[in-house]
Each structure stands twice: as structure tokens, then as C-alpha cells.
Amino acid sequence: MGIVVQKYGGSSVADPDAIKRVARRIVEAKKAGHDVVVAVSAMGDTTDELLDKANAVSPQPPARELDMLLTAGERISMALVAMAISDLGYSAQSFTGSQAGVITDSVHGKAKIIDVTPGRIESAIADGHIVIVAGFQGVSQDTKEITTLGRGGTDTTAVALAAALKADVCEIYTDVDGVFTADPRVAAKARKLDRVTYEEMLELAACGSKILHLRCVEYARRYDIPIHVRSSFSNLEGTVVTGSIEDLQENTMEAAIIAGIAHDRSEAKVTVVGVPDKVGEAARIFTALADAQINLDMIVQNVSAAATNLTDISFTLPRTDGQTAMATLAGLQAEVGFDQLLYNDKIGKVSLIGAGMRSHPGVTAKFFSSIADAGVNLEMISTSEIRISVVVAEDDVDAAVQSAHTAFDLDADEVEAVVYGGTGR
């Protein structure tokens, strides 16, 4: 049998008992005949504790040193996991990101993996060891500095290792049973998906699902690595993320139209009112925002009112960037000549995602109707081939999710007992 890569997040290795449980699960995979490579996050709150220490000595710690500090977290957890495996009579060796050949760019705090050179891991596998790799970290190609990958980093480490090692599957162990049709805290009847395509998972991740980070899914799609998202607290099968929409449509007539409904309460909406409807005005606005390093999400421009030749431009963005965006735009008012700026952070985004929708007419109408039936008003609309997103008032998000979940027949017959969470790295 081939190589299996497993990833365990911080809550799965939070304390010695959790680490022992993880070790037993790893050994089971080894006993089943697989070569096993494991990426681990730091234990539970370790990262926050290290950040507290950093803040206690410096309000603005240098990014290089912050990466040096934080990477101690995975170093601790990986060594402990290797020890726990050894205690079960199996041989394990742990490797830092640098030792494992996780090569990144030089952007401290959110480095991107640009190559994986897993020579030491392959030697360790050949020698019969179970291999434990520190997630979330790497070494920069040019400067040989220690880097961290930012949010979702350990998932990305796991998928990158799976790709480099040509693994059969990358198992992401987490504290939920898999990917659900909606957040079960909002839609109590949400069902676990057995399978979802990369494209759908990308849209789910981009639209607020916290299960897998966007970068990890992008990486898996590029290298065609199946991801199995499953619980580290049970032996249930989870959700397999694999295959393209085309595969899905070729191979099964019964592909679900809709994969699920995601929601996101982390954004704010900015409206620039009364922008002169001339060539280049919108470009000026968005260039200024890009220069301020602000990532926009949905962008909507209304048709200009013929009488005034003025238009309104609305966009959504992370709330954390809201004040920067408003200050940037205010500085542009004289030059562009718009009337006023509106800011609203009491909004939420609800997204319907499904590869089937592009061949099924009427999905959009049904989605809007279901939201209207819940008495919820739409503030913005944006669509892609396999996604429809709407912005609603923050307080209306739950009602909109529930109504659409029922309308698209996603409700489970019985409520499944799940814990919904998800860790940051």
C-alpha cells in the first residue's frame, strides 16, 4: 500500500491524553500497511500563549523573530507525538518544516510554499519510521530563514507533503465529522457530505466555511490529491474532497445539484454614492484600495441614473480592513468627485454552492424565493458558475440559511450530533 498523509490540528493534540489518542490512530494506519506521514499543529493554546509572551516583551515584535518563536509550538507537539508513538512500540521520527524540505518564499507570517524537497522524509519512510512533520512552517528559499505559513498552514503543509510524496490520500483530522451542507449551529438539520468536488470546496471555503482553508484546497486541486476531512474523535468516514465538476457530471447522473450553503459574518459593506459615470473612475477607486493592501470580495455597480449620469459602487471587504478602506476613499473624494461614503458592518453573506446548478435552470430563482419567504431583504447579489451569494442584514443570516437549506431539500431526516468548530492552523 502507499503513503497516507494525516493532519492533526491543535485541538487534536491539546494535552497528553489527546496526543496518546492521536498516536494510537496513527499506529492503526501503520498496522493497516500504510506508510504514514503526519503533519501536526501546535498543542491547543500554545500559539496564543507564545503570542502573549511576545507582546509582553514588545508591542511590535519583528516578523522574523515572531516566526522563530511560533515555530517552537509545532516543535513541541511533533516531538511529543513521536514519543507517544514510540511508547506504543513503533518507531517515529519528527522533522521541522525546514528538515522536511518545506521551501517557502520569504514573507514572514504568511509565507507560501514554493517547493517541497522531501529527501529526509523519504529516507525515514524507507527505514520504516512513521514520520511526524511540524505543520505551519518552512524555510525560505533565498535566505534560509524560518517562516510560518499563516492561517490554515498545517492543512497546507499536509497537502503539500501528500503531493510531493505522491500519497494516496491526505486525511485532515479535525473536531467535526466532515463537511456539512450548512453550519449545524445555524441549520440544525445540516447533513454531512460524503463527497464534494475541489471547486465546490473552494467556493465553500471562500464563502465562510471554516473547515478547510482556501490555500489547502487550491493546492490539493492543483496536484489532484484527495482530501479526507474527518473527526479525530470518532472512526466515522468523513467527507472526501476530490474530482472536478466534469468528472462528477460524467460519472454520475445523480450528482447533487447543491453541495451546501455557507455563510460569513466577517465582512462589511462600503458604498460609494454618486460616482461620475466616466471611464476610469471605478479604476481609480479600486487601484487606491489595492495600493492599501485591501482584499475586496463582492463588487456591485448599479446602472447609472440617466438624469444625473452618476452611479453607486458597493463592495464588501473584511471588517478588519473597514477603517483603512474608508480613510483611503475619503482621501480620494475631491479627486473623484463622488457624493458620499456609506459603511455598514451589520451585514452577512449567504452563499449557495453546487456544481449541479450550472446545468439546472431555476436554482437562482428558487434561492431568492426561499430567502424572500423568510422575510429577508437582499442587499447585494453576486454569482459564479457554481455559486450564488447574497448580502443580507447580519441578523437575517440564520433565517436565510435555514429557509434555503429546506427549500433545496438538504435537511437530514434526523438531526446529526456534531460539534462544529475548526482551528486556525
Added chain:
Amino acid sequence: MGIVVQKYGGSSVADPDAIKRVARRIVEAKKAGHDVVVAVSAMGDTTDELLDKANAVSPQPPARELDMLLTAGERISMALVAMAISDLGYSAQSFTGSQAGVITDSVHGKAKIIDVTPGRIESAIADGHIVIVAGFQGVSQDTKEITTLGRGGTDTTAVALAAALKADVCEIYTDVDGVFTADPRVAAKARKLDRVTYEEMLELAACGSKILHLRCVEYARRYDIPIHVRSSFSNLEGTVVTGSIEDLQENTMEAAIIAGIAHDRSEAKVTVVGVPDKVGEAARIFTALADAQINLDMIVQNVSAAATNLTDISFTLPRTDGQTAMATLAGLQAEVGFDQLLYNDKIGKVSLIGAGMRSHPGVTAKFFSSIADAGVNLEMISTSEIRISVVVAEDDVDAAVQSAHTAFDLDADEVEAVVYGGTGR
């Protein structure tokens, strides 16, 4: 000006305030015009906490993984020290032992430094950075595995860096004011030494002084690096360890006869009674003990009684090795044919050390007299050119130290206020 290497132990970086204090001291040295390279230990109790975690997942953790785990401790402290320096407006970069080029053998848990290739450190110095290096750790030459240096490791790291960088001095910051003529907790009138030779410091370290580890002093002597032992809690000058006995005698007529008195309560005494006084019997005993990895200290053999042609052999050894030694010897009784084994762990060793004693007759007699004056009986005696050691009952150690301290005019006029301690790495 040249390079200064500083070492800060665990108690000097125990918490954020301590780290900030250390950072200010480092910056002072930089302001004074030195290039500064710093070796740091793990914060306070970090090492013990990591060991607790290891024991919680495995009673016998593999040595490789234990080293991987423990090296996280210095990684944390060095990054925090660099951040605190940065907060003072100076640029600092931290480096692991591996990055700093500390090359060791492959013995996990007590690796020996075999080379230092400080290319990255020299580049960082050339770029104007203050350099912080993780103490106590390195990377093995053959296998590129992370290693730790064992007790006194950070002192050794500091001296090895000083040697490789051709530093002017290696400053060892600790929680005492320097090297004293005796342990001030025992001899209240102990005086701080301004200067002591490498040889004397080696004897002091070997005879129970906890200030500097033997390996660190050996390294400093081999590469002729002056060590300045001083307090991280004051600005007082400490003790400079430098120069050979020959230098001392050539350069100053007033060299002190005696450097100090050390004592050690960590040993036990074994006596093999009634050993046949034949060629090869003693060799058999000591070969068996060496095979059991037991390090002996003092060894004494009495003249054999002519009537019986039997002799007694006594030796001291670490108490922790006592049971192993007794079991080893018991297994030898039939073969060697000795009468019985005696074991006594209620002993202490008191040593008088001074380069001047070899040219001053009467030192030995005065030492023995001072101990006799205190009503203390001698159980074993051993001498070298610059040291006399005696074994006494454990309860008599304090009285022997005090009496000799006074007899050799070592008492200070006033009692100096000191804290005496010393950290393990």
C-alpha cells in the same frame, strides 16, 4: 572594538521583565561599541515543564525526540530576547544552534561540540545585528540531527562561539556576583575572587563549585578565551577566569597561594575490604566498574598488611551510581576473592585549591591541622599539584570548610551580600 560573547542562564530570562532587563544590558554593550553575540538558555522552568510533558506521553522517550522537544525552550527564549532588543530600537537576529553552526557528535542528550562554523553569525554581525544564539544545542555532523549538550551546555555554547569568533571575552551572566573563595552559604565570610586561572577553576568545578561547568572551562582554556563570570542583577565586576599558573607566577609576585575551598556532598564512598594484593586484582575491579559506565573520583589503596597480604581499596563516586557499582562489585566477589563491600553515602568532600600551593611548603599540613582543629576526622586524602581533597563525614563538611577558610586568611573583613545558586544549563 571587538566581539563580546555574553551568556544568560535560565534565571536571567525567567520572565518578560527579566528578558527586558537582559535586553537593556545587551544594548549597553552594543552602545559601548562592541559587536555582541549572546547565548541564552531556556526561560526559568521551561525545560522541566517540557520534560513533564514528555513523561506524560512516554516513560522512556527516545533521546532523539527528547532533544527535539527540549530545544524548543531556547528557541522561545532567544526569539523573545531578540524582540525585546528590537523594542529598544536595536536590530537583533536569533539563530538556532544548527543555524549558528554549532556542530556536535551524535550523542543525544550529552553531545560534544566538535566544530563551530559561524558563517551566518559573522554575516549578521557584519550587517550590524546583535546576534542571539540558542544555547545548549547543536546539529550532529554526520546525521544532521538536532542534539543537546547536557548540563552546562549553554556555558559551553558561549565559550565555543567566543573561540570561533575570536571574541575578546566571554561574559557568563549568572545569579551570583562571581567565583567565591568558598560557598557563602557555608562560609559566611567568603570573598569574591577578582581573578582565577583556568587550572584553578577546573579544580574548583571538579570539586563541587557549581558556578561554571568543567567542559566550559576546559574549552576556554584550550582556546585561551577569558571568561568573565558576573551577576545579571548588578553592574559589579565579577571574576575573570584567565591565564595559566605559569603566567600567574611570572607576572605577579603576590599571587594568592589559595584560590578557594570547594565542597561536594553528591558523592558516596565504596570500600572493597580484603583484596588479595596480587598483580591485576585492582585492574579487574576498575575494569568492571568502567564497563558499567561508572565515573570514579578519588581512589585510595592502603599498603597491604604483611601478615595477610590483603589490602583495602576505597573510592568515591556519584551517589546516583552507588547501587550500580555495588551490584557490579558483588558479582565480582567470587572471582576476585575479597572479603566484603562497604558503602557509605553520608560523606562529603572538601578541597583546597590554589596554584600557589605547589611552591609553598606547609600548605598540606596547615590544611589538615585546620580540619583537626575543628574536631573533624579525615577518611580519605587525595592530592594534585594545585589541590588537596579530603573526605569527611557529611555532617562535618561545614565545620571543615569554615575552619580552613579562616586558617588560610580567606575571610573577608565584611560579609558580602550574595545569593548563591547556579543553573543547570
